[in-house]
Amino acid sequence: MNRRDFLKQCAVTGIAGSISSAASGAGAQLGNKTFNLRLGKRRYNVLFVFVDQWRFCSLGHGPNHDPDVITPNLDKLAKQGAHWSRCYATHPVCTPNRSAVITGRWPWQTGMNQNDLMLPPEERCIAQHFTEAGYKSHYIGKWHMDGNAKPGFVPQGWRRRGFTTFEGFNRGHFYFNSPTFTNDGDMMRDIGLxxxxxxEPTLQADLAIDFMRNNQKNPFFCFVSWGPPHGPYTPPAEYDIYNASEMTYRPNVPDDKVGNTRQEGYFGSITALDHEFGRLMKSLKDLDLEDDTLVVFTADHGDMIYSHGLSYKGKPEEESWHIPLLMRLPGKIDSGQITDTLISTADLMPTVMSLAGLDDPTTCTGIDKTQALNGGHMPDASVYGGVQDRWRAVVKGDHKLIVEQIDGNEVATRMYNLSTDPYEMTNIINETSVQTVKDDLWAEYLQWKDKTQDSFPEYPWLAENMY
Known part of the structure; x- marks a missing residue:
């Protein structure tokens, strides 16, 4: 089946329209509607869907999006909730940014500055808060914060960082031979599960649906971590529907990379995951949990797919650093909104906790951004990120400043106007007309270094592989 036939099938099944267009102690519970009586806050379930290497533009909606990719279920989610159009990773590499999501802190604060490290035991994590508030907290899928074991069983206890149950593995990409472990450490493929x-994402969606069904009467925090669209870019056959010769490539892809087949597999994997996401949304509806559940969709980092001739992740360019973020919570997040407030993955922990009705965490460097929703206003802020001792970058307003380590020195090498030049084709770092903006961005950069205890341009400290 090719992309055209797939679209026809979607039309028949009614999908085409969407393509185009707890409280323990002080709390009390009524069904799955949980309230904190002391604070007068309603507690909501959370379904947090986390994907690996999905760039901001590879959705069927949004600014400068890839026009060929098919994501009807995520497009529907955006229409039902909020699309944060300017979300950036703290550190666009797997382990570092995963640690930022669950701690609300930058990797150079936690030592998680490269892959295959173990999050230090003293770090306070999001699931700990939910579990302590009386939630059933469950993790499914790839973890990648428990050292270098591959695939690696993450044992019960502190290494699960507050998740009371866990069905997954530490690291690796095994999409058709999943090494998923049960909560007790049996590999599911060895015991007939x-x-x-x-x-693999179908199995993981099944596990999430089972968990939510079994916890309809309890507040829950369910974190689903899918491996695709990270390579090897091999979608199931029914989603291998894209043809390189018929695809549109981003304007910053050089001519010799136009027609590359990597984009075929990348988009096919995305459409396959969109289908699994749709199954999760249908399950929430069937279980009568839609109105009681905050849904979050985001990624650890993006993928260059040959924009600027580059591959994979770890780059300051938009395709690598800029990631999708969608949220839905009926009655609390207005439908169909696009917020251009800058948000970092370090802001997700306090923001999600606030939306769910939990108290603000005190350990996060990131901040609660819920004020930016529903037409609200937040002061003009910036976002900050980087990779090891290679680069740092700041985005504020329309502009991005990139600072690189050159011979041990921090040097501002590139600057872009993302409003007029969204594909970053023209470096304006030396233009005198933007000197004031450049100076302001440099000041922001220095403030962020201080706020996040960043040693750049020196190599940041590293956590251990095992504690």
Missing amino acids: YESGDY
Whole structure:
């Protein structure tokens, strides 16, 4: 089936329209509607869907989006809730940014500055807060914060960082031979719970649906971590529907990379995941949990797919650093809104906790951004990120400043106007007309270094592989 036939099938099944267009102690519970009586706050479930290497523009909606990719279920989510159009990773590499999501802190604060490290035991994590508030907290999928074990069983206890149950593995990409462990450490494919050849995200969606069904009467925090669209870019056959010769490539992809087949597999993997996401949304509806559940969709980092001739992640360019962020919570997040307030993945922990009705955490460097929703206003802020001792970058307003480590020195090498030059084709770092803006961005950069205890341009400290 090609992309055209897939679209026709979607039309038949009614999808085409969407393509185009707890409280323990002080709390009390009524069904799955949980309240904090002391604070007068309603507690909501959370379904947090986290994907690996999905760039901001590879959705069927949004500014400068890839026009060929098919994501009807995520497009529907955006229409029902909020699309944060300017979300950036703290550190666009797997382990570092995953740690930022669950701690609300930058990797150079936690030591998680490269892959295959173990999050230090003293770090306070989001699931700990939910579990202590009486939630059933459950993790499914790739973890990548428990050292270098591959695939690696994450044992019960502190290494699960507050998740009371866990069905997944530490690291690796095994999409048709999943090494998913049960909560007790049995590999599912060894005990008949998974058959090799089946698509791993389908298994993980099944596990999430089972967990939510079994916890309809309890407040829950369910974190689903999918491996695709990270390579090897091999979608299931029914979603291998894209043809390189018929695809549109971003304007910053050089001519010799136009027609590359990597984008075929990348988009196919995205459309396959969109289908699984749709199954999760249908389950919430069927279980009568839609109105009681905050849904969050985001990624650890993006993928260059040859924009600027580059590959994979870890770059300051938009395709790598800028990631999707969608949220839905009926009655609390107005439908169909796009907020251009800058938000970092370090802001997710305090923001999600606030939306769910929990108290503000005191350990986060990131901040609660809920004020930016529903037409609200937040002071003009900036976002900050980087990778090891290679680069740092700041985005504020329309502009991005990139600072690189050159011979041990921090040097501002590139600057872009993302409003007039969204594909970053023209470096304006030396233009005198933007000197004031450049100076302001440099001041922001220095403030962020201080706020996040960043040693750049020196290599940041590293956590251990095992504690």
